[in-house]
Structures are given as C-alpha cells and as structure tokens.
Amino acid sequence: MQQVTQAAVQQAPQAGVADGYIDIVQPLPGQPSQIFLRIHDVFRVFNNPNPQIHSQVQEAFAHGHQVVGVWDSSQPLVLRSIQIRRI
Numbered sequence: 861m862q863q864v865t866q867a868a869v870q871q872a873p874q875a876g877v878a879d880g881y882i883d884i885v886q887p888l889p890g891q892p893s894q895i896f897l898r899i900h901d902v903f904r905v906f907n908n909p910n911p912q913i914h915s916q917v918q919e920a921f922a923h924g925h926q927v928v929g930v931w932d933s934s935q936p937l938v939l940r941s942i943q944i945r946r947i
Contacts, residue, residue, distance in 0.1 A: 881897050897942070906942055920946075928942070
C-alpha cells in the first residue's frame with residue numbers, strides 16, 4: 861500500500877505561472893515545434909503545440925494575461941498542458 865501511495869505522490873500534477881517564454885514555431889528539420897515557458901526560473905517545454913496554442917500564448921503575454929504551465933512531478937521539465945487566464 862505504501863508503494864502505491866508513494867507512486868501517486870511522485871506523479872502529482874504541479875503548476876506555475878510563467879514569466880517568460882520562447883516560441884519555436886519553425887524548428888529545424890526533424891525537430892518538433894515547441895514552446896518553452898519560464899516558471900520559477902526554470903524553462904519547461906511543451907512539445908508539438910498546435911498553431912492556436914502558439915497564438916494564444918503570444919497574445920496572452922502581449923496583453924498581460926497569466927500563462928500557467930502544468931507538469932507531472934515525475935517529469936518536471938515537460939509540460940502536460942498550458943492554460944491562459946485572462947485577469
């Protein structure tokens with residue numbers, strides 16, 4: 861039972877507000893399109909975002925909205941999702 865609980869804790873989702881980003885819309889051949897969000901002074905990557913996500917992240921930063929990245933604690937540098945909060 862303790863192993864199951866420990867595994868669940870290790871994969872707990874975490875989130876943070878980004879204060880910067882790098883958007884790679886046209887990657888080198890053979891490389892995925894990516895968005896890197898800087899959260900807590902660490903760059904975390906979101907692989908293969910669709911064109912709409914690229915636009916939403918750019919607009920959110922341009923208009924001062926919050927961009928939130930969500931990741932699993934087992935893979936802290938890879939984002940599971942990006943959320944835009946218009947405040």
